[in-house]
Amino acid sequence: MQKSQVTIKHIAQELGIAISTVSRALQNHPRIGLKTKERVFEVAKRLNYVPNPAAILLKKNKTNTVGVVFPYLQEEFFSQAITGIEDVISAKGYNVVISQSKDKLERENRAIKSFISSRVDGVIASISAETTQYYPFKELENHGIPLVFFDRVPKDVAVNKVRGNILEAAFEATIFLAKKGFSRIAILNGPSNLEISNERLEGYWKALKSLNLPIVQQYIKSTDLTKDSTSKKMEELLLLPEKPQAILCFNDYVALFAMQSCRQNGVIPNTDIHFVSFANLPITAYLDNPPIASVEQFAYKMGEQAATLLLKILESNEESEIIPEEIIIDTELIIH
Amino acid sequence: MQKSQVTIKHIAQELGIAISTVSRALQNHPRIGLKTKERVFEVAKRLNYVPNPAAILLKKNKTNTVGVVFPYLQEEFFSQAITGIEDVISAKGYNVVISQSKDKLERENRAIKSFISSRVDGVIASISAETTQYYPFKELENHGIPLVFFDRVPKDVAVNKVRGNILEAAFEATIFLAKKGFSRIAILNGPSNLEISNERLEGYWKALKSLNLPIVQQYIKSTDLTKDSTSKKMEELLLLPEKPQAILCFNDYVALFAMQSCRQNGVIPNTDIHFVSFANLPITAYLDNPPIASVEQFAYKMGEQAATLLLKILESNEESEIIPEEIIIDTELIIH
DNA sequence: GAATTGATTACAAACATTTGCGCAAATTTT
DNA sequence: AAAATTTGCGCAAATGTTTGTAATCAATTC
Numbered sequence: 001m002q003k004s005q006v007t008i009k010h011i012a013q014e015l016g017i018a019i020s021t022v023s024r025a026l027q028n029h030p031r032i033g034l035k036t037k038e039r040v041f042e043v044a045k046r047l048n049y050v051p052n053p054a055a056i057l058l059k060k061n062k063t064n065t066v067g068v069v070f071p072y073l074q075e076e077f078f079s080q081a082i083t084g085i086e087d088v089i090s091a092k093g094y095n096v097v098i099s100q101s102k103d104k105l106e107r108e109n110r111a112i113k114s115f116i117s118s119r120v121d122g123v124i125a126s127i128s129a130e131t132t133q134y135y136p137f138k139e140l141e142n143h144g145i146p147l148v149f150f151d152r153v154p155k156d157v158a159v160n161k162v163r164g165n166i167l168e169a170a171f172e173a174t175i176f177l178a179k180k181g182f183s184r185i186a187i188l189n190g191p192s193n194l195e196i197s198n199e200r201l202e203g204y205w206k207a208l209k210s211l212n213l214p215i216v217q218q219y220i221k222s223t224d225l226t227k228d229s230t231s232k233k234m235e236e237l238l239l240l241p242e243k244p245q246a247i248l249c250f251n252d253y254v255a256l257f258a259m260q261s262c263r264q265n266g267v268i269p270n271t272d273i274h275f276v277s278f279a280n281l282p283i284t285a286y287l288d289n290p291p292i293a294s295v296e297q298f299a300y301k302m303g304e305q306a307a308t309l310l311l312k313i314l315e316s317n318e319e320s321e322i323i324p325e326e327i328i329i330d331t332e333l334i335i336h
Numbered sequence: 337m338q339k340s341q342v343t344i345k346h347i348a349q350e351l352g353i354a355i356s357t358v359s360r361a362l363q364n365h366p367r368i369g370l371k372t373k374e375r376v377f378e379v380a381k382r383l384n385y386v387p388n389p390a391a392i393l394l395k396k397n398k399t400n401t402v403g404v405v406f407p408y409l410q411e412e413f414f415s416q417a418i419t420g421i422e423d424v425i426s427a428k429g430y431n432v433v434i435s436q437s438k439d440k441l442e443r444e445n446r447a448i449k450s451f452i453s454s455r456v457d458g459v460i461a462s463i464s465a466e467t468t469q470y471y472p473f474k475e476l477e478n479h480g481i482p483l484v485f486f487d488r489v490p491k492d493v494a495v496n497k498v499r500g501n502i503l504e505a506a507f508e509a510t511i512f513l514a515k516k517g518f519s520r521i522a523i524l525n526g527p528s529n530l531e532i533s534n535e536r537l538e539g540y541w542k543a544l545k546s547l548n549l550p551i552v553q554q555y556i557k558s559t560d561l562t563k564d565s566t567s568k569k570m571e572e573l574l575l576l577p578e579k580p581q582a583i584l585c586f587n588d589y590v591a592l593f594a595m596q597s598c599r600q601n602g603v604i605p606n607t608d609i610h611f612v613s614f615a616n617l618p619i620t621a622y623l624d625n626p627p628i629a630s631v632e633q634f635a636y637k638m639g640e641q642a643a644t645l646l647l648k649i650l651e652s653n654e655e656s657e658i659i660p661e662e663i664i665i666d667t668e669l670i671i672h
Numbered sequence: 673g674a675a676t677t678g679a680t681t682a683c684a685a686a687c688a689t690t691t692g693c694g695c696a697a698a699t700t701t702t
Numbered sequence: 703a704a705a706a707t708t709t710g711c712g713c714a715a716a717t718g719t720t721t722g723t724a725a726t727c728a729a730t731t732c
Contacts, residue, residue, distance in 0.1 A: 351732065356712065366709095369709075369710055
């Protein structure tokens with residue numbers, strides 16, 4: 001019930017031994033005798049001793065903490081990934097601190113600054129929809145903090161990345177729609193600063209080409225992932241003389257927004273216009289007319305992989321120059 | 337670009353002044369001359385100096401961090417609350433570390449242990465569906481860490497609480513259903529260890545009594561909030577000789593599970609059986625047949641209030657004995 | 673019996689920062 | 703001009719822990 005922190009000094013005093021002996025005893029150091037260790041542990045437990053992380057950090061210069069900054073915690077894709085990260089990280093005795101950027105650059109930068117000043121050992125990040133510059137992340141590098149990008153990775157930068165095989169997934173999804181008999185296939189893509197947007201587009205292109213279908217510029221739209229922007233782009237598609245028969249959406253949220261926009265314009269989603277999306281969120285299971293298919297990206301597994309990669313870097317020899325690694329997780333098209 | 341951490345010692349050396357002077361200069365101490373301060377700030381910026389939180393913590397014994405443990409980050413209700421907490425907390429220069437219990441006691445305890453060992457200044461918690469004992473939280477008290485419960489507050493304990501006016505909300509919602517002409521109103525409640533479950537029940541009772549409607553035990557079910565449990569209870573309701581005409585659900589997820597269960601049993605939700613739920617999550621807006629009404633609990637505002645209360649405690653005189661406070665936020669029944 | 677060894681434990685420095693105290697120098701007051 | 707006050711800065715201790723090195727003691731070896 002003691003409010004003032006119990007330190008190893010108190011334990012040492014109580015037992016009449018040296019502070020260093022207590023420290024080593026608690027670490028199970030071989031140079032400390034068994035009886036001494038036992039006595040130390042007994043007193044430590046009785047006094048409710050908790051090591052002071054500040055003092056340890058000061059000596060070891062290691063926080064055993066990794067920072068995670070993702071756009072939205074409530075997106076099932078990210079929260080599943082966080083669970084994967086947490087499970088791997090905490091099994092190794094590390095802690096996780098989580099921040100959400102809400103797709104805002106400013107919040108993302110704040111999170112990074114906070115990670116630097118709290119001296120996290122490493123960072124896992126999924127960049128915001130607004131992020132076009134790699135610069136803020138460069139700060140982490142300057143402070144020697146390892147960084148692994150997750151899913152939303154920046155383009156043209158040699159960094160550690162863990163992401164799904166989006167190109168392949170978009171290709172398969174497009175082929176799936178074509179095989180269903182649709183020739184007018186549109187794409188409601190994400191912002192072009194995200195590499196994963198470009199990959200979707202490439203997969204979509206490749207599929208159309210392989211099917212000898214024309215690439216129609218009006219069928220290619222990109223949104224900033226907000227509801228407003230998505231509805232607007234969807235309405236543009238609806239106003240075309242030849243409405244698309246099917247639409248490939250950046251993710252389930254974009255699909256939800258677009259489907260709602262359809263309904264408001266008298267078009268019945270997945271009857272008049274068919275949707276396929278990415279992420280395969282559980283909520284789509286509760287819709288009466290869910291997208292006809294969704295690309296499962298295995299967020300939990302992706303999170304595990306990102307955490308494993310980061311830990312590997314953290315536990316590798318600090319000296320050794322690290323070559324950025326890229327891990328690509330296979331996806332699976334789930335037909336509803 | 338220097339990997340080795342820059343300390344005030346380096347700055348002092350560079351300027352040929354004392355370490356203490358640098359420290360005070362950086363803190364804008366009045367006893368340090370303007371020119372000295374300017375020189376110190378210039379060098380600090382140039383060397384990319386970041387204060388070492390460990391050393392500061394060691395001296396001040398304050399982490400400027402609060403811990404939050406909530407059941408599920410992906411539930412919009414909680415993630416909105418987190419945003420509210422973050423906004424208030426970070427405006428005061430504090431940081432937030434977030435943990436999710438996933439409604440598991442064991443994860444909740446792990447989070448609390450981690451909060452204690454990382455020496456957070458305070459904690460905001462929403463207890464898991466499994467939590468029946470106040471005991472684990474008692475540990476925080478033992479270590480002198482202030483605690484504010486949020487929404488899911490433990491019963492019969494004098495602690496700081498921020499919660500919605502659930503009793504009133506359940507009362508209103510039940511009256512609303514009765515006025516719609518339904519007399520057979522059921523309730524799919526949460527587990528009874530949560531005070532907010534009992535409040536829902538009480539509001540429901542009160543309303544039925546005030547309407548002179550009978551209280552039918554078969555219409556009162558409680559689930560552990562999982563999908564399986566909810567479906568099972570829903571099916572029990574469907575098997576009753578006199579099926580309920582309307583159901584008051586613990587939250588939107590319970591409503592979603594129950595509505596899906598209806599559909600699987602050939603009952604059309606919100607046509608054959610009408611639903612009202614708590615939380616008013618955005619996702620319900622994307623359903624073709626959403627619950628006919630939902631209780632808006634203003635999660636963001638609740639989060640703000642919880643954070644404000646915690647900060648008040650943190651910044652009050654440590655000595656003064658603090659009387660637990662209870663803040664109740666009014667709800668609003670939103671008719672869809 | 674002295675020296676060597678091995679097993680324990682103690683001492684002290686170090687980590688980066690804050691802060692009370694002291695000491696000049698500069699400024700103001702008497 | 704001396705005294706008192708203010709201003710600016712340095713010294714050193716303190717925070718809790720780790721860790722290299724030294725010290726102690728008993729047991730073993732020559």
